[in-house]
Amino acid sequence: MSAGVATLLRSSWKRSRVGLALLLTLAGGGLVLRAWLQQPRREVEQGGLRLRLERAVWLHEPTDHGDAARLPGAAGAPGPGQRRLVVEVTAFNPRGTPLDFTPGELRLADATRGTEWTPVEADPAVFTVGPARMLPVTLSFDVPPTPGPVRLEWVRGSERATLLATGRPPTPGVSRTQSRWPLRVEELPPGREGAGSVLFHGRLACASCHGGLARVEGPRIAPFLGDFSRVGATRVAGKSAAQYAYESLLDPNAFIAPECVAGVPCARPSVMPLYGESVTQQEMADLVRYLVGLQGGG
Template sequence: MVPPSWRQVLGVLALLVTLAGGMLVLRAWAVQPSREVELGGLRMRLERAVWMHEPTDHGDAARLPTSEGAPGPGRRRLIVEVTVFNPGRTPLNFEPGELLLSEAARGTVWRPSVGGRGVFTLRPAELLPVTLSFDVPATQGPVRLEWERGTEREALLLTQRPASPGDTEGQPGWPLRVEELPPGREAAGSALFHGRLACTSCHGGLARPEGPRIAPFLGDFARVGATRVAGKSAAQYAYESLLDPDAFIPPECAERQPCTRPTLMPLYGESLSPQEMADLVSYLMSLRGGG
C-alpha cells in the first residue's frame, strides 16, 4: 500500500476543517433568535429593544442625580417592547415574567426589573402590548432575550450590553459645570440640532408649540429651561439633560400629556465631543421663542 503524500494529507485536513466550519455555521444559524415566536398557544413579536444609558456615572468628574426607579450604578437598562397575541379560540394567561435575559458565559439569568409582574388573560384574537425593563451589570459576552413558557423556551434577540463609563478605562469624564466646556458656537449647534441629531423629529418644530411631537417643545428653551430645576440655570439644565435625560423628566410633553418615563432620548454624552456638547447648549440657549 502506497502511503499518502503530504499534499493528500493536507487536502484531507482542509476538507475536514471546511466541513467542521460548515457545521458550526449551520449550528449558529439554527440557534439564531426569531423576532416572532409561538409558545403555549400564544404568539409573541419583538417590536423594539433599546439599551438605555447608565444613569449616574458620567466619568470621574460628574455624578448626576439618579431618577426614581433608574438602574443602579454600573448597570445598563434594556427596554423591551413586545406584543402578545392569542390566535386560538380559548382565553389564555400570560405573565410578563416569562421573559428573561440569559448570558451563556456565566449561565446568568435576569428577570424583568420593571413591568414583569402580574398575570394577563388574553381573549381569542386579543393583542396585548407589553413593555419591560432589564437592569444588567457588566457581562462577559452576548445576552439573549428569551421567552420561557412552561417547559419551552425560544430566543427573540441576541444583543451585547454596551459598556458603562465605569467599565471602560481611559474614557474621558465630563466636567461638573457647563462653564467648564469649551466656548460654544451657536451655528454649529444649530447644524447638529437640525442635522445629525434630528432633534425636531421628537421635539417638533421650533415655531409650533402645539405641533406634532413626542417630547417637550424647545422653541423657548432659554426661558423654560431656567425654571425646570431650582438653582440651575437653563444652560446647566440643558447640559445635565444631555448627559442624563432621566435626571429630570419635564411634567408635560405632547398634547399636554405627561412625558414618558424612562425617556427615549439618547445619552448624548456617549456620542458628542465636549466641543459639540458646548455648541448644542449654545444653540439651545438661543431659543427664546419664535423658532
C-alpha cells in the same frame, strides 16, 4: 455456540450500536439547538412581534471617571457601585392587527447566579404597536458588581431569546482629566450657537420630535423647546437650563418632562437617543448653547 445464535447476537449488537448512535445524534442535536437558541441574535421575532437591538452602552456610575459616556450626579442616576446598561430597541409589528409590547419583557440575566434585573423604569406601561408600525424604546438596567457575563433576554409569553451577551465593566482607575464627559456643563468647550442650530435642525434632526420652535402648537411627540431658556431652568431645582440640557442629552431618562403635548404626558421611557454616544464635546457644547438661547420662538 451455533452459527445461528452468533449471527443473531451480531445483528442485535449492530442494532444497539445504531440505536445508541441515533440517541447520541439526537442528544447532540438538542445541545446544538439549545446552544443556538442561547446565541445572541440582534433581531428576533416572537409572539408576532419583531424586536431589533439598535444599541447598548454601559454608563459609568457618577463617581467614576472613565473614557465612556457616564452620568453626571443627577437624580435617577445609578447608586454607588452600580453600572447602568442602556439599551435601545425597535419593536416592529409585521402583522395586520395591533400587538402589545411591555418593556418589562426585556430582562438582564446573570446566568451564573440565576439573577435577573428588570428595567429601571418602573412604569408598567403597555405600548400598542399598530400594523406595519415601529416603536423605538430606550431602557436601562442598574447592575451591581457581578463576576459573570450578563445576557439581555427578551421574554414574550413562553418564548425567550437572547439579544446581547456582555460583561459588566470594572470600575476603572482613571483620573478625571481622562474623562470624556465632565461633571459640569461649564467644563465643556465654549459653545457656538450657530453650530448648535445646524446640529439641531440638521444631522441630529431634533425638530422631527420636538416640532417647530416658533409656536407651542404643532405636531410633535417631545416637549416644546422654543422657550427652553426659561423652562429648562425650572425643571430640576438647583440646575441651570444649560446643566439640565447637558444631563438630559447624556441620559434622557434621568428626568422625564411632565408634558410633551398639551395634556399628554411624555413617554416613559424616553425615546430620545443617547447623544453622548454620537456627538463630540464641542458639538455637545454647541447644542447646549443653542438650546439655552431659545427664549420664545425661532
